[in-house]
């Protein structure tokens with residue numbers, strides 16, 4: 001039995017690789033970090049007070065650090081402590097003109113100190129949390145295209161001012177073919193004056209954020225890569241919890257809570273800690289409320305790591321070796337979009353995990369529109385990137401994407417063979433596994449009988465959401481056969497779904513609405529009878545019927561009969 005305090009190097013002992021139990025048995029101690037990933041190589045084992053602690057990190061890679069004191073507010077300077085900045089009314093016109101360029105209030109940003117103070121938005125429990133004395137170093141990678149000066153430089157200063165210096169290996173900037181004067185020589189000169197080693201790389205041609213990040217990652221010297229957008233502000237204690245989680249298990253990809261920096265006032269607004277990442281049928285990233293299930297798993301501890309199905313994409317930290325092992329990024333993706341879902345699915349399906357660390361808060365300027373060009377067209381690029389996600393990772397659930405986004409069929413996906421080979425090589429699990437185990441609350445039904453248009457036999461019109469949001473009535477329209485608003489899934493849980501909404505009838509004579517699917521049957525429970533072709537609403541016992549004369553575009557419920565107007569065709573073959 002090994003002695004307390006003893007450190008054992010396990011790197012070369014092949015027979016121990018990834019076998020926690022074997023190591024424990026050999027050393028005669030219980031493993032106390034039971035949560036670490038079994039698949040990974042364990043390099044070091046230490047006999048601590050409470051048992052055996054296994055680590056992916058050799059001690060020589062770790063650094064001793066101390067918490068950084070808070071940044072003090074500068075008296076009289078606008079926006080201190082994250083407060084909003086208001087532009088005097090007489091300057092409003094100039095302000096609006098300047099807004100266009102970045103799609104945020106540049107005039108406000110320019111008024112705020114590059115070192116502005118921010119509120120400490122952490123939960124009290126976070127402030128007193130103890131992290132290991134030794135943590136790995138990180139390189140911060142920031143890519144940008146035509147970013148404004150003050151937002152970029154404030155991002156840099158907020159990392160310098162709020163990261164323990166021994167852990168901050170360097171800052172790596174990647175200029176993705178910007179055309180702005182201030183990002184040329186001025187930036188090169190400026191970064192030489194910074195107290196943390198900062199290097200600037202430039203893409204030769206506009207590469208998009210995915211390939212720009214790959215360029216930055218190539219130069220990383222730290223053990224962990226931390227990606228940030230170029231308009232962020234890190235708050236007190238943001239870095240330690242991220243690195244501490246990675247050191248526990250380097251197959252964990254970690255995100256801070258992303259707080260909101262207002263695009264109009266630059267106010268720092270705390271985001272919810274009960275929100276996680278999901279996605280809809282169009283493969284847009286979406287925030288959703290964390291389900292009870294995950295709250296329970298964390299035993300109600302709001303400071304515990306939150307397992308999130310997907311990430312927003314811009315702000316996260318990952319062990320450098322693991323970044324490459326798990327397949328870095330899909331180089332076939334252009335400009336913007338898709339890479340966040342791609343990495344999310346890949347990490348989960350290939351044995352890693354993705355977490356939001358609630359004790360880490362970083363602000364980001366959220367904007368309504370993209371300020372820069374998308375060479376080749378926004379639609380083409382976004383659809384192309386998302387199609388690659390669907391093709392490689394989503395198996396048959398990729399159909400939801402194509403059904404909902406018919407335009408995607410006309411956009412070439414390009415060669416995905418390398419990414420598929422990666423999936424094979426890493427022996428990644430199926431999308432079904434992901435939906436069952438990681439994201440049972442997903443908007444994509446696990447089991448469904450049908451996906452397509454639902455056509456009325458008498459009128460030959462189709463159910464149509466008209467793009468309506470939750471709470472609006474479902475409509476009818478001429479069947480256009482193009483999917484989108486006329487695509488519905490009939491699921492094994494007896495729902496008729498369109499994206500994250502379900503057909504819902506609260507009253508026998510009331511409207512049939514689209515309501516967020518709750519998965520609890522109730523008003524959302526329907527049964528399709530393939531023989532009679534009726535769609536029966538369970539709670540009311542009524543059948544879905546064509547619209548009344550008065551409102552020809554709204555289907556209704558009527559007592560079930562054999563009427564042709566109550567027959568509905570689901571065109572393609574049922575799966576079971």
Ligand code: LR7
Nearest residue numbers: 143144145176208209229230312313314315335336337364
């Ligand atoms: O061609 C480009 N080259 C670049 O270098 C296009 C963009 N970029 C840079 C850009 O200057 C910025 O620094 O890439 C970064 C991200 O671009 P944004 O800020 O325009 O993107 P976003 O904040 O609207 O979008 C989110 O989704 C993107 C999908 O590709 C990326 O993953 C972003 O990093 C991501 N941002 C966040 O996760 C912050 C939270 C937003 C949310 C939700």
Ligand code: MN
Nearest residue numbers: 229314364365
């Ligand atoms: Mn951004």
